[in-house]
Amino acid sequence: MRVANSKSIFFSCFPAFLIHNPMSSERRKPYPFDQFESKWQRIWEDRQLFHAPNPGEKKFDAAKPKFYVLDMFPYPSGAGLHVGHPEGYTATDIVARYKRLRGFNVLHPMGWDAFGLPAEQYAIKTGQHPELTTRENIAKFKSQLKAIGFSYDWAREINTTDPRYFKWTQWIFLKIYNSWFNPKTNKAEPISTYRGDDPDSVRLAYVAEVPVNWCPELGTVLANEEVVDGKSEVGGFPVVRRPMRQWMLRITAYAERLIDELEDLDWPPGIKLLQRNWIGKSEGAEIDFKIDNHDARIRVFTTRPDTLYGATYMVLAPEHSLVDLITTNEQRAEVRAYRERAARKSDLERTELSKEKTGVFTGAHAINPANNEEIPIWIADYVLLGYGTGAIQAVPAHDERDLEFARKFDLPIRAVVQPPGDEDPIGFVGDGIAINSPIIDGLPSREAIRKITAWLEERGLGKRAINYKLRDWLFSRQRYWGEPFPIVWQDRHHRSLGEDELPVVPPPLEDYKPTGTGEPPLAKAKDWVRYSDNATRELNVMPQWAGSCWYFLRFCDPLNDKRFVGQDAEKYWMNVDLYVGGTEHAVLHLLYARFWQKVLFDLGYVSTSEPFQRLVNQGIILGEDGQKMSKSRGNIISPDEVIAQYGADAFRLYEMFMGPLEQMKPWSMRGVEGVSRFLARVWRLIMRENQAGEWELSPAVDDVDLAKNEQKILHATIKKVTEDIESLSFNTAISQMMIFVNAFTNAEKTPVSAMRTFLILLNPFAPHLSSELWEKLKAPGDITDQSWPGYDEKFLVEDEVEMVLQVNGKVRERMKMSILASEEEIKQAALTNPRIQELLAGKTPRKVIVVPQKLVNIVA
Template identity: 60%
Template sequence: MSHLPTKHYPFREFEPRWQKQWLHSAAFHALNPGERGFDPQKKKRYILDMFPYPSGDGLHVGHLVGYTATDILARYYRLCGENVLHPMGWDAFGLPAEQYAIKTGEHPRVTTEKNIARFRKQLQSLGFSYDWEREINTTDPSYFRWTQWIFLQLYHAWYNPQTEKVEPISTYQGEDVDSLRLAYIAHTPVNWCPALGTVLANEEVIEGKSEVGGFAVERRPMRQWMLRITALAQRLLHDLEKVHWPESIKQLQRHWIGRSEGAEVIFTLRNHPEKTIVVYTTRVDTLYGATYLVLAPEHPLLDEIELSSTTREALTAYQKSCNAKSDLERTDLAKTKTGVPLELQCINPINGEALPIWVADYVLMGYGTGALMAVPAHDERDYQFAQQFHLPIRPVIQTALNSSLPFSGVDGEIINSPLINGLTPPEASKKIIHWLQEHGHGRKSIQYKLRDWLFSRQRYWGEPFPILWENGKHRSLDESELPLEPPTMEDFRPTGNAEPPLAKAKEWVHYSEKVTRELNTMPQWAGSCWYYLRYCDPHNSSSFLGKEVESYWRNVDLYVGGTEHAVLHLLYARFWHKALFDLGYLTTEEPFQRLVNQGMILGSDGQKMSKSRGNVINPDEVIQEYGADALRMFEMFMGPLEHSKPWSMRGVEGIYRFLGRIWRLVLVEQGKGEFSIHSKIVDQSLTESQTRLLHATIKKVTQDIESLSFNTAISELMIFVNALIPLSHCPLECIHVLLRLLSPFAPHLAEELWSYLCNAFPVVKSLGTLASNSSWPTWSEDQLLLKEVTYVIQINGKIKARLNLSAHACEADVQQAALDHPSLQPYLTKGNIQKMIFVPGRLLNILLMP
């Protein structure tokens, strides 16, 4: 398959040479305020890639789509004279490294270092213009010191519902401080994955299986660290309005946050008026239609109430069977509903009716109040359940079309409901809520699907919590004791039970005689929640981010990465950012102003690239055969950035040929491997049409880069080059403009050819000794004006002729020219002209009536 094509240009020699030069001269270092040479007049621009997890497989061609796009932008804005922050780093804690380490026995620190070295080398071999002085690594103590520090800020903070802000815990006046912290301990059922030996966040469980490895996940109650992300649910939802993100991603986050407006209704037990059941409903207008209540199997009331021994037995058995079910089984929609009756009744406050109480696992403890009023006539699930257990179904909404039950819409009229008969459902809801509030039977309520973030893992390869335990109580480690490094351990495998592996480091565990350390570690997301902040000030040892630096770089202008992080990383990072904002450490409310998702690169078979399919493309091999410039440029030429598109090695070859044509346009070979400037390149003025083409090219390429339409920018460069090649005398200006336009896409080739031009033409040298450090060419609209334009002449909307007319021709001129045109006469004599539609510079449409 693989053949070595004839070398069109000596990229194997010059690409590494320029990479070395850029690296050693720190050519792309962005200056911070206070640094020598910092120019406050320059516009700042922060262009960020989602940093990679340095896996053992090395870089993937899919990574490069986003990285190349941001590199083009970074290089472009630098040429435009902006101060561009374009950093790279490593998201190196996490499960895969640890799983690999367990498999091979090699310590994760060693494999991580190896993988990072490989990734760094690969990225450098693509000529990306990262500021390597800002490289960060989430597993570096000088980095995770501040991850732990931020955790402590959350631990020492609470959400004040009065001010609607995150505040230091010291502003809280009440007793139970620990129950309010943003980082808190909870004993709740969690997603336990026996195969991985750890718990997982809801977001890391896909269809009942672990996202990493695809292992079965079960529910079990455990003591865990949680982050109170739900406190900020409303702001996380609302502030999506403020960012320039793809609508689909915003929509995903909105769904994930899942705000719903409704009411809580209080039902009292019939024979125990002191006991109540609070239900949450979004359809309080159907309150008269409630025919029974349902509690989640985990509902706390179930442990408090007295039941007959047979009912208690049935309940216990049912609870057990629910517990044993995996999440997958429990959320399987196809299955028939299950439940047990409690032989208890409660009173509907609106009409005093006694309703039976059931327990069923279609009610989730984690949402709302863990209890619902069932209105089978107007809810799909309640209807199913009622049918199955022969419970009464009472319609309370009359629809115009007499729709069949269950009817869950809101177009209709309330019936069978004394207080609200004749109202529309929305009107009825308002009235009922008012009534409930007035009589103390309930209130308006807003619920979110979003749950608090399960933040601890029973693994070794993560940030240890800066938390100590004494007599069953937790307290924080002093900030001066950070970083808290994990112990050096030979055996870091999961213990096989719920105890974290750090428990095996007996010495490390004991902080003092009576005080032990927290044994859990943070999840992989911790480090990536704030890395974009650290890039701004990566070497600061007294703060996670200096004030002056923060007020300069502020937040990310453009963030490019895959859709897979839509609800995990992107939501978590926004949460931390907002908390840090409230606590006064940041001056922006959102971390990422603009977000773009690059599409996937599929195998040449159109399938997702995977080892098992054998359609994976290794970028190293592509670079070896065609060079970095060809690889970069092909990935951009394939199609729109956001689209998924299949790989084509022939396509790379096409780009490679194009770059070769540019090489031969500028240089001729004098003997083997010796090149000199082509004699046809002359410093002469441009013809009118050349000027127009030059300016049109500059305009199109500039605008396409700014709108991230790299594929059409490259097409335009091709059109330009195709026009230059046949010229017997090629004006120098065309060439030096071409190279500058090319330099963000194919930086090595542009740099190499630029150096030849510099030696031969002082004019070029005066523009900059490096293409990457010259300036972006500008265009003038005046130069784009045509003397003559082609008018399309249509008759009844069909094109019948094309006329070349002066650009100054007015409507009457064009009409006259069309009516006089000989080839149109046969048509014109066939009917009367009704109307003529004129589009200046473009077309004339003559409407004829026969």
């Protein structure tokens, strides 16, 4: 307590209700939010006020339009919420409450993305089952969210670790597994429509031996996104490349559609660009090079077939399958040594540390198909097996990497593109004019590409080709706390379980520790693993992304036990009209979810091919020191302490008042105090404290007409708040409400009608306070049943406006003008103004610009 030495005074002058627990109420509350916030939360819960009925249910009103507003659901960590989490949640809650007042059926759900590594790590440390800690963490998160007064439809709460949920995650996996992508129809179809010999080679879920990010410390494989600078994102342990049998999802089949269908989405352009870059489409050609003394050919991918004449050597990735075949005996030892070194390199060494190009000559030569020149074939780890064909034609004159390599190993460099101007052709990578290239000499690059590609195609030497950076999705994890695959193995072949065998529930385990061999922890559950006498279960589990790939669908119909989502519910609610979350999910989550949605759409299970129509990213909230909040900096602020001191409404309001939603901004307790003062002013506009220290309705509140200026400010506020909520500019909406309150604070009479209207405007932002005051005003019905007020422009315009008079662009004078004044009248009034006359000193103005109702600029 701050007033340690003044307890007697403290007790004598404070109302009784504030002192029953003086240790917890550090200071006097500016308004008694603690008296009613939990009361309203209870009322909302008891009355199921925010439950949205589905089509076909009793209270469903088909006449209303729908609005689906969704938050990225959280991973319930042990630490609880910090003030960054509820930023987006507050924004969506304001929109949800606003849309309800506007007469929409609003779907506003919340749930838990609860599978994941931290719970498993905790289990390893403590021996507590992840299910238990998950349950506890969820309870903590949920109580924190409820304390903020969010209007979630808790009847739709979902939890990705609930068998009733992941049963359908597994079901969707089966659909993916039992589908293939038909390039003719450009969509997924049931595997039964595939006419080839080996369906397993085209399934959208398949098994492959792939080099993966193996982290010995965690005893698991990590996805690329979980590896940061060659170290594990969790724990910072070293990560090495190692081939392993893994489940993959064929997301690359959808690369084109994932790019194209971004077009019509209302997403920030930056996020669309990020996704496009991630998918990384590039157009070019594949060209076949003959190998001297061998039948095999090497296929390369290039975006610049017009530089073919400049290809003075070739490079294969060290892991390329033809390396063994073509390497000459003299070079074999050197090549083998290089390949071994490359294989041992971690990602860190391969990228960050390898500023110097390395490579070795195979001893073999290829024939350049354009000029039949013999060129040496090298291997080097700057060529990646996973991109294109894993082999390149090296054109050192017009590619920085090839140039660096050629210079280091003294390979020939030949210019074949003449840059515009007098730039040096060597090292020029842009478009120019083809030179030293008989077939295309003199052509600009774009045309040269077209012509030489056609030339190659005619001769069967190459063809147009498109490549993507996007790789197939590594979909398995060697962990315990995830969805088991509904797959069994028999005679070294995988096959799917029947839908009636779902869900496949993870077996209870005593010991969650990684085996360390790369074999998943599920291998320890011997009985569970044995599916039948000759079949065993798949031991991997799905990655955490799986559950979040379709949760927005489940929210439409969370209790359905017949289908992953009921058809009518899905049709009615989808798509998500507004999706709010952090930029950290800009690529992966959003890409994966779009991919699943498209598969389900192709197979006819959902009605839209894109899940999220409008996307908004909230900015990060920094600590009071302007640094990112983190345990180590000790600058984490929990909503609990803020709410205890200032109340949930002040917390919500400050989250939104800090600045634009998308922006990064630092927390400030002073700022919370500021909005809390504003809410107290609202309270005292309607309530006053009597002699006994009790709050009662203020006698100033009366059923009076509004003065003209009051009418104007009321309608200006309705207009501004409405428009600002629509554009998610909550900070300026709040500013306008402050202006409103400031204007009414000193009025003799507080017009009750204006107060009611204002409370409706305030309701989405500060639902507890506005509900309480609505009740205190004895206004009819519940505030949540009201309809959003409209405004009338006629109250906003005045008869007279103040206009600015400028001379040469500088403000020199102001004058009042009727809004009806014509331009000519305004001009005359300005020119005859004494101050302007004085400034002009008899000179004739050269030009007069009149902007009606705004200003006059006189150019002298």
